[in-house]
Amino acid sequence: MSHVAPHMEPPVRLSKRDVMPTWKGILVRIAGILLGVALSSLFIVLVTDLNPAEVFTSLFDGCFGTPRRIWNLLQNTAILLCISLAVTPAYKMKFWNIGAEGQVLVGAAATAACMIYFGNTLSPWLLFPLMIISSLFAGMVWGMIPAFFKAYFNTNETLFTLMMNYVATQVIAFLITYWENPKGSNSVGVINSATKAGWLPYLFDKQYLINILVVLALTVVMYIYLKYSKHGYEISVVGESENTARYIGINVKKVILRTMALSGALCGLAGLLLVSGSSHTVSVNTAGGRGFTAILVSWLAKFNPAVMLLTSFLIVFFERGAAQIATSFRMNESLADIITGIILFFIIGSEFFLNYKLNFRHSKKKEG
């Protein structure tokens, strides 16, 4: 038939893979990172006249160079991991919560409020429980507001949670002027710097150890919660199919509210760890975009808390390393961002090869 255009078989075509053995998956991911490193080296050579080897040494140096840097790396990983764990139940339920940033901020603000108002009057035995409860509660409320409107009025949770971030930022901005110390600095300053009231204790003299341990414990709990608890099971069912959930008698509204309460509360906890466990102050940048990065961490790990240990570490590692590159070579911050970007691109790109297979064209004999 002449009207049919001759079709060439394309040189490569995609097909979906079966489940890949774990070791092979890990190899693909490592290959992805190596390729990312290679490409960013090329980039470094082409754009700057630096030696890529030196640049990457400085990357490692930035993360592991001194004990302090190692602790900073771990602390940042812990916080990012905490927020990632917090958003995971919501995402598993297909509730697109991009409001972790705001939930962390209100948790941080609640912690700071407790430290400012009760730091010098309550004994630590009362102060810490109060801080924990109020930070959890603040985050929970911030998470439940959009959940309530989603459950009862089917509002769009993505827009709602996003807008709640702005509200949270404004609330903090107001509180900062209100709590300003010293006057005119437009910042809260270190809270209770003299008495250290409400500061999380230094375990074995290590400032961040308690944060790290709390988050590790949380990882285990979250893993068990999602995989082995009835709640976790309900979250999966609601996330996969609301109709099925209704059919077997799950109260969908209740699950949405409960899960977002949990998600928000854990974000609030991250706020507590940030204020009471590390910075001892609060600002609009306290969450520092981690509420968004956490989404990436959670998805990359396919909602598996154990894998999140790895993904959060990886992302913090490159972030901190890249920052070090920028300072030690007096480069623009953007260089660091570009390197992180390239490597992240490859990490995410390897997911593609885990799910799809490339089939190259066989050299077929020509037939009439």
Place this chain on the structure above:
Amino acid sequence: MDKSTVPAIELRGICKYFGKIVANKNVNLIVEKGEILSILGENGSGKTTLMNMIAGIYLPDEGQIFINGEEASIHSPKDAFTYKIGMIHQHFKLIDVFSAAENIVLGIRTKGKYDLKKEKESIRQICDKYGFLIDLDKKIYEMSVSEKQTVEIVKVLYRGADILILDEPTAVLTPQETVKLFAVMRAMKEDGKSIVIITHKLNEVMEISDRVAVLRKGESVGSVMTKDTNPEELTALMVGKKVELNIERSEPKDCEDRLIIRDLNCRNREGAKVISNVTFTAKSGEIFGIAGIAGSGQRELLESIAGLQKLESGEILYNDPTSGKQENLRNKTPMQIRHLGVRLSFVPEDRLGMGLVGNMDIIDNVMLRSYRKGHSAFLRRKEPKSLAEKIIRDLEVVTPDAKTPVRRLSGGNVQKVLVGREIASAPKVLMVAYPVRGLDINSSYTIYNLLNEQKDAGASIIFVGEDLDVLIALCDRIMVICGGKVSGIVDARTTTKEEIGLLMTQTGGEEQ
């Protein structure tokens, strides 16, 4: 070669693998010009996969496709259309928020401005030519399944398809609609178009097709002329052994009123009345059939009983055989119904959308009904695991293991998992909606036998079906509904297909 004797489609040595699973192996198939070819095969025998390769959804891993004698390589449905091949899939590929007309013209690039009015005119011509009744401005989400199918068929015709592939088109149609579809198919055949139809219903195969090609476990086992064969031979070819094609029906015993439905009224979200004044009584130890054109309120009726629909008025009374008490289930949630101790099982029409969770494995799906048991906050997977294994064993579910996500199973196996789970709780009332839709002969009879076992065990079974032959052979009484109203309840042992068919279109006043 003479052009007229060249087959429309010829497949040579087609193989398709999905990972380790062999979907098709060395399939050879010929579709002549101007013939209606039936493709028969059990679930998972690779019929749909094979057709998807002709329609450009999949690419064969090995083998060649010849269209009109020339080797073709079909990489996308678009390519398929340039070869004038169109496929109507089992699961419709329509955009819900678009109107029928918009869906039909979607993806066609025409010269000049996008002019829906003009396009609609030409769509209407096709509809008139073949006698389709369709409201082109109606949105897909407002449509019944059969309306959606009509849109799909018109869509393919609108693109000028010469070779039509229909994947189980009659599964969602009433006898009358099927007759109409067959008339259209014959008209197209007269036009010289080639039609491939996948169906499980042997009587339809015998009625409509010129030739039958049989697939078994992904391989072609040959083809026969329809006039030279019979259902028994076809079944034997398909299954590989002889199968008894009779449904046993036992006499109902110990009948008592189990479920009394009184003056049920229900409106859908748009406010239209979907059930009006439905009254009936389902008895224990019998199979109570419900027949009707698709979308006559069957789904809403069952969902009302299951506690998934808000009712306007009416009573749903359940006589508890153990306590002797009568409970009113009206406007109770599924949870509340369970708490009353009502042993109600429900196999919904939309298996993966409502009954099961596609991404979960068989164990977790079996657990859906029972996971709440006990006061512990944690799940117990031990009993569900053994139940899942029992279902796999007893119902011969084809699956690598119990940890396979159900979406990876074929339609029949998905249904077996669902029915197996619903029966496992020893229900007093078992509601099933189109339980054999898309299932092959063997699986269908497995399901019928299971229903009969439950009936003999004293359950009251409500069976919503579409195949009237099956309804008449399996049920004890059949209620016919039309437009949400009961148009009659007949004794299945004495009724005829014609009587039911008449009742199906009776009261609504709307001519189909």
